[in-house]
Amino acid sequence: MKLYIKSVDIRGFRAFERPLTLEFQCGINLVVGPVGSGKTSILKAIEFCLYGTVSEIKRRIYRKADIINDFSEAAEVTVELASSEKSFKITRTYIRKGFEQLKVQVGEKLLEGEPAEAEVQKIIGLTHEDFARHVFLDYHRLQEIIFGSPATRSLAIDKHLGLYTIERVFRSIPLGLVKEKLDMLAAKEKELKEELDSLPDREELVREIGELEEEARNYDRTIPELEERIKKLKKTLEEQAQKKRIYDELKTKQEKIEAIIEHYRRTRKIDPKTASDLLSALYEKIKENICEGFNLLYNLKKCEELTQKLEEKGTQLETIKLFEKYYEELEKEFDRFSTEIEELERERLSKDIALRNIEKEISVLQASKLEYEELEDELARLTEKYGSEKVLGEKLSQLEREIERLKNKMRSETCKVLLQKSVLEGKSDTCPICEQKIENIDEFREKYRKAVKNLSKLGKEKLESTENKLEEYRKAYDRIRLLRRRLVELEEVVAKYAELEATLEKAKKELEELEETLEDRKRLQVKIKGILRGARAYIKKASSLATALAGWKDITRLQKELEALSKNIDKLNFDPAEYEILENEVKTLTSNLENYKARKEEIIQTLEDKRGTLAEIERLNAELAAISQKEKEIERFYKRLLKVRRALREAQSELRSRVIEELKERINEAFRAIYRYGDYEELDIRVENIRTEKGYPRSIYRLLAKRTRDGQWVPILPRLSDGQKSLIALIFAVAVHGLAENKPDFVILDEPAPNIDEVLKRSVAIGLQKLGMQQVIIATQSEILKTENAKIISLKQEMRKE
Amino acid sequence: MSIDKSLEEVLKNKLREDEEALSLALKLYKAYLEGGKKRIHEIILKELKRYAGDEAIHKER
Numbered sequence: 001m002k003l004y005i006k007s008v009d010i011r012g013f014r015a016f017e018r019p020l021t022l023e024f025q026c027g028i029n030l031v032v033g034p035v036g037s038g039k040t041s042i043l044k045a046i047e048f049c050l051y052g053t054v055s056e057i058k059r060r061i062y063r064k065a066d067i068i069n070d071f072s073e074a075a076e077v078t079v080e081l082a083s084s085e086k087s088f089k090i091t092r093t094y095i096r097k098g099f100e101q102l103k104v105q106v107g108e109k110l111l112e113g114e115p116a117e118a119e120v121q122k123i124i125g126l127t128h129e130d131f132a133r134h135v136f137l138d139y140h141r142l143q144e145i146i147f148g149s150p151a152t153r154s155l156a157i158d159k160h161l162g163l164y165t166i167e168r169v170f171r172s173i174p175l176g177l178v179k180e181k182l183d184m185l186a187a188k189e190k191e192l193k194e195e196l197d198s199l200p201d202r203e204e205l206v207r208e209i210g211e212l213e214e215e216a217r218n219y220d221r222t223i224p225e226l227e228e229r230i231k232k233l234k235k236t237l238e239e240q241a242q243k244k245r246i247y248d249e250l251k252t253k254q255e256k257i258e259a260i261i262e263h264y265r266r267t268r269k270i271d272p273k274t275a276s277d278l279l280s281a282l283y284e285k286i287k288e289n290i291c292e293g294f295n296l297l298y299n300l301k302k303c304e305e306l307t308q309k310l311e312e313k314g315t316q317l318e319t320i321k322l323f324e325k326y327y328e329e330l331e332k333e334f335d336r337f338s339t340e341i342e343e344l345e346r347e348r349l350s351k352d353i354a355l356r357n358i359e360k361e362i363s364v365l366q367a368s369k370l371e372y373e374e375l376e377d378e379l380a381r382l383t384e385k386y387g388s389e390k391v392l393g394e395k396l397s398q399l400e401r402e403i404e405r406l407k408n409k410m411r412s413e414t415c416k417v418l419l420q421k422s423v424l425e426g427k428s429d430t431c432p433i434c435e436q437k438i439e440n441i442d443e444f445r446e447k448y449r450k451a452v453k454n455l456s457k458l459g460k461e462k463l464e465s466t467e468n469k470l471e472e473y474r475k476a477y478d479r480i481r482l483l484r485r486r487l488v489e490l491e492e493v494v495a496k497y498a499e500l501e502a503t504l505e506k507a508k509k510e511l512e513e514l515e516e517t518l519e520d521r522k523r524l525q526v527k528i529k530g531i532l533r534g535a536r537a538y539i540k541k542a543s544s545l546a547t548a549l550a551g552w553k554d555i556t557r558l559q560k561e562l563e564a565l566s567k568n569i570d571k572l573n574f575d576p577a578e579y580e581i582l583e584n585e586v587k588t589l590t591s592n593l594e595n596y597k598a599r600k601e602e603i604i605q606t607l608e609d610k611r612g613t614l615a616e617i618e619r620l621n622a623e624l625a626a627i628s629q630k631e632k633e634i635e636r637f638y639k640r641l642l643k644v645r646r647a648l649r650e651a652q653s654e655l656r657s658r659v660i661e662e663l664k665e666r667i668n669e670a671f672r673a674i675y676r677y678g679d680y681e682e683l684d685i686r687v688e689n690i691r692t693e694k695g696y697p698r699s700i701y702r703l704l705a706k707r708t709r710d711g712q713w714v715p716i717l718p719r720l721s722d723g724q725k726s727l728i729a730l731i732f733a734v735a736v737h738g739l740a741e742n743k744p745d746f747v748i749l750d751e752p753a754p755n756i757d758e759v760l761k762r763s764v765a766i767g768l769q770k771l772g773m774q775q776v777i778i779a780t781q782s783e784i785l786k787t788e789n790a791k792i793i794s795l796k797q798e799m800r801k802e
Numbered sequence: 803m804s805i806d807k808s809l810e811e812v813l814k815n816k817l818r819e820d821e822e823a824l825s826l827a828l829k830l831y832k833a834y835l836e837g838g839k840k841r842i843h844e845i846i847l848k849e850l851k852r853y854a855g856d857e858a859i860h861k862e863r
Contacts, residue, residue, distance in 0.1 A: 161805070162805035163805065165805070165831075165834065165835070166805075166809060168838075168839070169830055169831050172839040172842040172843070173830065173846070174842070174843055174846050177843075177846060177850070178846065178850065181850055181854055185854065630853055630854045630855065633853040633854075634850065634853045634854055637850075637853055640820070640823045640826060641826070643817070643823045644817075644827040644830065647813055647823065647827055648813070648827060648831070650816060651809055651813055651816060654812050655805060655808050655809060655812060658808065659805075740804075741804050
């Protein structure tokens with residue numbers, strides 16, 4: 001089934017805002033138009049419809065959304081493919097929101113989505129990569145084959161032949177990543193080994209654990225045996241302990257009795273008869289002392305009472321007790337007597353203090369008494385001189401009256417003088433006193449002078465003397481009154497002074513009496529104290545003697561008791577030394593048991609630690625084994641990857657040889673059909689394996705041509721013009737197109753050789769026809785490339801039609 | 803001629819004694835065609851995870 005493109009319908013794709021439908025024929029189709037008329041867009045629209053993408057999108061030159069015309073919402077391209085048998089209508093729509101749809105109409109059947117994609121793949125028979133290499137011969141890709149360094153040209157040829165993909169595959173294998181993993185695992189392994197090295201040796205540890213377990217088992221056996229033994233010994237010890245208690249009691253008793261007997265033996269030196277006489281003498285002395293004591297304390301009845309009781313015969317000890325009783329009573333009375341002395345002492349002290357207070361008070365009042373006496377003397381003197389207070393008062397009144405009289409007389413005399421003066425001054429010629437006419441003025445003046453003199457003498461001397469007297473009397477009167485008042489005041493003090501003097505006298509007498517009494521009592525106290533001391537000593541001596549005499553009778557009984565005790569002790573059958581040995585044994589065994597238990601605990605703890613360490617070693621070993629396993633696996637994987645890489649590299653090389661071998665014939669076929677210059681008659685492509693500066697293997701393609709003139713094979717590219725080179729590239733692409741299996745029977749050329757002349761372009765078209773291609777679609781700028789049977793699609797015309 | 807088919811044929815011949823390597827080579831080639839270098843890396847990481855466990859992969863990430 002030979003397929004060709006029958007028509008293309010384009011809506012909203014790149015430059016085409018308005019719909020455009022183009023019809024193609026079998027054979028040569030020339031899409032002609034000026035720059036920017038949309039020639040390439042038509043070819044890209046076919047590629048987009050068939051594969052849903054274009055090589056520019058894959059190479060990220062532009063985004064998929066950029067295929068939609070700026071003023072359209074969606075791009076839709078319909079390509080109709082036809083053969084002699086059937087036709088397929090493929091419609092692909094891509095809207096701006098990212099939604100894409102593919103529909104394939106096969107006869108009556110309409111496919112969509114995945115089935116439609118699979119159907120298109122089946123119809124075309126090539127992947128997009130292969131389509132780009134074998135069918136859509138792009139000018140830019142062809143240029144890469146002929147221009148540039150041998151290395152870049154070789155790379156472009158590899159890409160064109162599809163061999164570069166293999167290289168990309170083996171170069172993409174991340175061996176470094178795998179190696180890194182291996183290094184990481186090796187590091188981890190090293191770390192674990194170091195950790196293991198820091199732990200004790202496993203075998204040694206296992207041996208130690210075994211030994212400790214054996215020791216623990218031994219203790220498991222020994223400890224219960226020891227416990228049983230201790231239990232038995234303790235039981236025996238308990239029985240012995242009971243005996244020991246009884247033994248100790250008996251022994252204590254025995255020791256006591258022995259001590260008593262020993263004491264008696266010591267006191268046996270005194271003869272009981274002598275002791276008894278001595279005791280009687282002591283009794284007499286005690287009685288004398290106690291009686292004297294009581295008598296001194298004025299308690300005569302007590303002595304009689306004691307004498308009476310002593311006559312009632314009692315035992316020696318009872319007599320001692322009786323003496324002790326009376327001694328205590330005497331002591332009590334003596335205490336009371338001493339208390340009385342203390343009270344008297346206190347009384348004496350208080351009296352003494354009171355006496356001193358009275359003396360102080362008297363000394364204070366003594367000054368007032370002296371003052372009283374002095375004042376009394378002064379009053380007597382004044383009374384003697386001026387008379388009594390009453391007489392003095394009367395004298396004062398008289399003097400006051402005299403003064404008044406003198407003053408009146410002075411006033412009348414003064415008046416007279418003044419009248420005389422006025423006469424003398426000439427105011428009158430009559431005497432103002434006698435009312436007689438003054439005849440002799442000189443005489444009158446003499447009288448006046450005398451009168452003045454008399455007035456002066458009378459007035460001054462007499463009045464002054466009287467006033468002085470009055471003053472003296474008044475002072476005396478006042479002093480007498482003052483003295484009387486003060487004397488009245490001091491009279492009470494003087495009376496109190498007299499009273500205090502009497503009290504002081506009495507107190508002194510009382511104090512003297514008290515001191516005498518106190519002195520007597522104290523002397524008595526000393527005497528009684530001596531009596532008491534003596535009585536005490538006699539009672540003590542008598543008591544000791546009486547006890548010794550009383551105990552003497554018990555000695556025989558105690559000796560019998562001692563014998564009985566010794567028998568009981570023998571009967572008890574208890575050996576303290578054996579008991580001590582037994583006790584020490586129990587102690588030693590108990591201590592051993594504690595030590596064993598402690599050691600067992602220690603072993604258990606050590607075992608736990610060592611087992612923990614062993615577990616840690618086991619864990620580390622397991623981890624190490626796991627890591628080692630992983631390491632082996634990854635190493636195997638790494639080696640496999642290396643093998644795969646090598647295999648792919650070799651495969652690429654082998655395939656390159658095969659392709660080149662196959663390509664050679666097709667290149668020459670295309671060369672003969674297209675290349676018309678005649679300077680070279682045959683082409684050859686050879687592969688040279690070299691190593692880069694970095695040491696990487698690299699395959700370099702060499703294009704050689706057989707020169708017509710001398711039949712020599714020479715590198716062709718350095719000898720050709722750019723136009724000729726473009727032809728060689730086209731020849732190569734056409735040859736590669738011929739290599740593809742299941743390819744469609746059309747080829748699309750986008751400006752295949754832009755820099756060749758029109759004649760050559762026509763020959764290229766003819767050549768392509770000769771090569772048997774059913775349909776060739778060429779996009780070019782000029783219409784000159786006209787060949788017979790070629791369909792010219794002028795874009796301007798077509799667009800005008802629309 | 804188809805490069806894909808030819809490659810498979812050549813690889814089968816070269817790795818006929820190591821089925822695992824052959825399978826891996828074809829798998830990697832197919833992966834590259836599907837998703838490029840990134841896809842190959844994914845496969846290698848998956849394999850590493852299988853051999854070295856999660857720890858290694860996590861550390862890598």
